[in-house]
Amino acid sequence: MEIDQINEEKYILLPSGIKAIKANYRTDEKISKYRDNPLITALPKIMSEYDAFEFMSHYPSIEQNLSEFHDNERFHSLTSVKSFFHVGKLHLNLEMTFSRFLRDSYVGRNPLDKDHATNFHILHSQLNAGEELYLPPNSLSEATSFSLIGYSGMGKSTAIERILQYYPQLIIHPAPVGTTQIVWLKLDCPHDGSMKTLCVSFFDQIDQLLGTTFLKQYKRTSVSTMVTGIAKIAKTYCIGAIIIDELQHLIRPNKTSEMLMNFLVTLVNVVGVGVMVIGTMKAKQVLQLDFRIARRSIGKVWKPLPFSEEWLTFTNELWDYQWTKEFIPHDNELSEVLYDCSQGITDLAVKIFTVAQGRAIIHKRKGISEKLMRQVVNEDLAMIKPMLKALRSGNPKAIMKYEDLYSIDLEEQLEVMSTSLDKNSLIEEHRLRAKEKRINQISLEEKVLTAVIALGKNEKKAKKVFDQLIKLDPQADETTLLVGVLQKIDEEDVIIKRTKKEQAEKEGLKVLLPIAEQAKKEKRLTYDLLKEAGYIKDPLQEFIL
Structure with missing residues (x-):
């Protein structure tokens, strides 16, 4: 791959137009197994828990002159809460696990190690010959498989995307390393659960990053040929982690799921690429196949938050984002109402809290209240009531049956609310004011x-x-x-x-x-x-x- 232009300071401009990071090797690495590996020392340093909290959190700015806002301006401001991201124990634990998961995938793949070069040529020959992939026992990878499943609306995808922002996606290593490193690649599992569609998505992303033509090369080939091509690319470009989201789409009455899971395990065990899969609780059916036979596997399940100190901390942070005429202080009673309405699903709680404010603004209420939050669930978000009923029951089968109902677009919900509003009273008020003004004007005239x-x-x-x-x-x-x-x-x-x-x-x-x-x-x-x-x-x- 040719390099168009080099910025001696930090970046390298690729033919794709992407600015890749030029490798800058840290000399302060304390962990011995990471220390002399350029693929690891070129990564940002391991974050402390405090650093991770600061990096991942996002609290939108709060208007200082809110008292001067009229109702339309308040209503416009409601969508600011979309970018609100409160970091809790689940997120900090995920960041720490991912940090280790990514670096461990490079242990045993040191491009300056002679054994690595030997193993690379062995794998390359096996791939070209279409043989079964294997490596000598003394060269086994430390890469892991990593599954994150949980209830819809718990912020799994958002959390991993915020973590990925900490890592450059592409690093160019000049001689003597002389390689291009793709740190991570995130793919969404296609809705049709097709292995071929997933492979096409992989080649397309690689081409967009590097300016290559792998999609053209593999598009009309068989799935098995595509899989071989993915393994070659993963090895050649030192891919650290492949993240596959929406894994539940693989639930199909065919062998696609089994084929994919077998391939992912091979990537982990032989090629040395860390593989992370993310999905809803339905994805458990896929993970019960062969994914757990990966030599080192991590599994996390995110359930709704319990009504606890962590929930109170979350709602206390959320409570700052009020655009109603009167600021209603946070208290345990209102927090418990929001918990009952959302059943601990954090994204749902944010949307109920926001839409309730929309109701308050439109119907001239002073501020957030229990009545407004319950009205939102019973009227504005009535489609999710079966899911909430299932969550209250605690029945896993019932929950999996209804969890796909959870799909709420905040802006769309507010738009529906504003356009469906009966404005007759407002129009009548303006009509009476205009009439009174005309009468006063005639008298003055x-x-x-x-x-x-x-x-x-x-x-x-x-x-x-x-x-x-x-x-x-x-x-x-x-x-x-x-x-x-x-x-x-x-x-x-x-x-x-x-x-x-x-x-x-x-x-x-x-x-x-x-x-x-x-x-x-x-x-x-x-x-x-x-x-x-x-x-x-x-x-x-x-x-x-």
Whole structure:
């Protein structure tokens, strides 16, 4: 793979347009099995629990001038809570496990180790020949398989995505290492549960990262050929972890699930790639196949939070995000109501809390309340009531039956709420205000015009001026309008008189100029011609008359 451009400081620009990190090897690695492996020392340092909490948490900013917001602005602000992410014990434990899982996948794959080079060539030959993959016993991988299953809405996918943000996806190692390292690759299991579709997704992501053409090369081949290609790429590009999400989609009445799980175990045990699968509780059926035969396997199950100190801490953080007119303090009673409404599903709790505020804003309530939260569950989110009933029962079969019902888009829910709102009362309120304003304006108009007419001014002209002034300043009082109308009329009268005078002067000039020209031609006095034309009277005759 050719490199287009090198930034000597930090980045390398690949043909795909992706900026890859240029390897920078840490010298402060304390763990001996990690210390001399460039694939590990090029990774960021292991986070402390405090660092992990700070990195993964996200609390949206809170408006400081919320008291100045009108209802529409408050309603707009509700979706800010979408990015709220409170880190709890489950998340910290997941980060620590993933950190170890990723690094262990590189133990035994040190590109500077002679044994690694030998093993690489053995595997490469086996893959090209289509033989069964195996390695000498003394070169077994320390890579692990890792399953994370749990109830929908517990934030499994969001948590792993936040953890992945800590690690660069692509690292370029110059000589003497001389390799390209893909640290992680996350795939979503296709809805049709197809092994081929999953393989196509793998090749497509690799091509987008590296600018290669593996998809074109493998697209029309058999699944077994594709699987061999994936193993080659994983080995060549030092893939540390492959994360496959939505594993429950593999539940099909065919051998696809078994084939995939066998292949993933081979990736772990022989190729040395760490494989993590994520899914809902339904994914248990897939994991009961062959995934657990991986030599080193980690399994985590995320269940809804119990009503405990951890739940109270979570709701206490969430309670800061209120956009209603009145801030309702957090207390154990309201927290318990939210727990009952959500059954400890954290994502559902956030959405109930937010939609309840939407109801409060729309229906002119002061703030969040038990009644509003229960209305949200019973009316706005009625589709999830069977799932909540199953959770309350504690019956695993019932829970798995209904958990797919949980799919709530917060923005869509708020949009439905706002568009379905009966705005008649609001419209009627505005209509009455406008009517009252018109009545007050008519009364004011009558007072001003009566006074103006009493002062001898023209009514029609006064009405026209009044309309102009009230349009410019609807809040103007009676005195201001009376003075304004009189001034405007007087100004217009002066302008009219001046205009008439100027017009008369122009008309006079039209008559006098031709007579003056005629007098000049006839060499006579202009006075005599004006007198003959009747413009000048004989003073003696005028006097006698």
